Amino acid sequence: xxxxxxPSNPILGLSxxxxxxSNSIWLASTxxxxxxxxxxMYPSKLSSxxxxxxxxxxxxxxxxxxxxxxxxxxxxENTSPLEKEYLVEHFLSSYxxxxxxxxxxxxxxxxxxxxxxxxxHDHIRLKIIDCQGELESTWSRLVKLETSIGKSVTYSFLxxxxxxxxxxxxCGTGLVATVFLQLPALIQIDDIDEVLDKLADESFxxxxxxxxxxxxxxxxxAIQNNYTTGVSEENIISGLRSLTTKLLLEENRARKSxxxxxxxxVKDQVSRAFxxxxxxxxxxxxxxxxxxxxxxxxVEIKWxxxxxxxxxxxxxxxxxxxxxxxxxxxxxxxxxxxxxxSEYIHKAxxxxxxxxx
Numbered sequence: 001x002x003x004x005x006x007p008s009n010p011i012l013g014l015s016x017x018x019x020x021x022s023n024s025i026w027l028a029s030t031x032x033x034x035x036x037x038x039x040x041m042y043p044s045k046l047s048s049x050x051x052x053x054x055x056x057x058x059x060x061x062x063x064x065x066x067x068x069x070x071x072x073x074x075x076x077e078n079t080s081p082l083e084k085e086y087l088v089e090h091f092l093s094s095y096x097x098x099x100x101x102x103x104x105x106x107x108x109x110x111x112x113x114x115x116x117x118x119x120x121h122d123h124i125r126l127k128i129i130d131c132q133g134e135l136e137s138t139w140s141r142l143v144k145l146e147t148s149i150g151k152s153v154t155y156s157f158l159x160x161x162x163x164x165x166x167x168x169x170x171c172g173t174g175l176v177a178t179v180f181l182q183l184p185a186l187i188q189i190d191d192i193d194e195v196l197d198k199l200a201d202e203s204f205x206x207x208x209x210x211x212x213x214x215x216x217x218x219x220x221x222a223i224q225n226n227y228t229t230g231v232s233e234e235n236i237i238s239g240l241r242s243l244t245t246k247l248l249l250e251e252n253r254a255r256k257s258x259x260x261x262x263x264x265x266v267k268d269q270v271s272r273a274f275x276x277x278x279x280x281x282x283x284x285x286x287x288x289x290x291x292x293x294x295x296x297x298x299v300e301i302k303w304x305x306x307x308x309x310x311x312x313x314x315x316x317x318x319x320x321x322x323x324x325x326x327x328x329x330x331x332x333x334x335x336x337x338x339x340x341x342s343e344y345i346h347k348a349x350x351x352x353x354x355x356x357x
Contacts, residue, residue, distance in 0.1 A: 010072035011083040012326045014090060015112035018317045021131040022310040024300050025251050026244075027180040027220060029135050030092055032127040033146050034165045034174035036156040042166045043103070043119040051103035051119050058118050061149045062107055067141060070110040077102045082330055085322040091115050091129050092180060094211030094222075114145075121166045124149070131313075135179065139237050162229060172229030175236055179244045180209060184219040184297040185254035188266045195250045203227060204243055218289035218316065223247070259301045267356050270298040274354045277345050282338035285320055288345060292316045295352075306351040315348045 018028065036042065037054060046054070059073045074083075076097075084097040087106065097106075097120070107116040117125045126145055130138040156164040162172035170176065186192040196206060207213045209220040223244055225236045258266050273294035276283065283291075296312045298304035317323065319341055325332060332340050 010074060010108060011079070011086055014108060015110060016314070016317065017111065017113050017129055018131040018313050020310060021313045022308065023133060024296050024309045025181055025183065025248055026133045027182050027313065028092060028129055028131045029133070029138065029177070029179045030127060030129045031138055031142050032125055032176045033142055034122045034163070034170045035124040035146065036164055036166070037123045038154040038156045040123065043121060043123060046103070046119065048103055054123050055105045055118050057153060058116065058124055058149065059107060061152055062116060065145060065148050067144055068109040068114060072108055074106045074108070076104040076106070079106065082322055082325060086326060087115065089320045089322050091127055092209065135177070135237060135241055139177070139233070170228050173231070173233050173236065175228055175233050176224060177236055177240050178222050178224040179240060180220050180222050181244060181247055181251070182218065182220050182293055182296065183247065183251045184293045185258055186251050187216070187219050188269060189254055189258065189263065191254055195247070199243060199246050201239070201243060203231070203239055217286050219293040255297070255300060267303065270294050270303055271354060271356050274298065274304065274352070278349055278352070280342050283342050283345065284338055285341070288319050288341060289316060303356050304352060304354055306353045307349060311348065315345065319345060
């Protein structure tokens with residue numbers, strides 16, 4: 001489906017890094033670095049003039065950074081609620097930016113992979129989203145950006161505690177890395193709890209896509225480092241890679257088991273998901289995300305044809321509320337969204353065919 005890109009709006013016109021993701025399990029990863037500028041109070045205590053000074057400093061250095069493509073700065077007071085929600089969805093943030101107010105800013109680039117928030121809790125938060133499973137190279141890219149700013153700005157740092165942050169739980173490395181894996185097979189055959197118990201590692205926290213450990217939406221688990229202090233950045237990244245690789249192997253094992261046994265319960269769930277997506281007059285976001293995950297499983301097991309994993313990944317991201325509203329030019333009323341979501345999904349899946357008999 002061809003989508004309009006509003007060129008006049010740097011947020012709603014962001015390129016979508018998930019467009020070419022053909023991985024049926026690795027949905028995305030995000031890496032964030034929290035930093036504060038030495039000799040400045042934390043943002044909540046800053047005067048308006050000091051906030052503007054930090055926005056100017058960060059913007060100046062990032063705008064000259066070769067690692068970014070066409071960076072733009074958007075002041076929070078000039079950002080609509082839809083745009084703030086769009087950033088949350090786009091970068092898979094577990095908390096909203098609706099509280100962001102005057103004196104805060106967002107810096108993005110045209111690739112749609114980079115976000116810097118300025119004066120939101122911390123002076124600087126750098127974040128990159130990657131949808132190709134390139135955890136290590138994404139980390140290297142983020143380090144280059146942080147180092148580039150650090151050549152001209154002195155970060156708050158103490159040898160005993162590492163980098164200092166507004167929330168003490170992020171001190172030390174100031175690094176938060178998260179991998180989002182879609183694990184429908186393990187969930188459908190009820191192996192997920194056993195697998196998570198077997199692979200349990202207190203260094204990592206596993207939640208749903210919105211940060212809740214008890215609410216799993218779209219069969220997506222978010223695996224994130226639990227500690228930023230007392231551990232090196234390299235250990236965080238390598239440990240995350242190791243744990244996610246094990247989960248990938250377990251999900252692939254479960255898929256082979258389903259394919260070999262032709263599990264009737266899973267067939268039923270995939271068939272129902274297909275029917276819901278293709279024939280609903282209106283559908284809520286959570287129901288759509290859950291069904292799309294099952295569609296992806298059906299494609300992998302060759303129970304569904306006419307649609308690719310990349311197309312379904314694209315649909316998974318784009319059927320969420322703010323992305324959907326952006327697609328329709330923000331011209332639809334709130335009560336019309338479930339129906340418009342169904343229309344959007346129907347068009348995206350018009351070539352899909354269910355092969356289960």
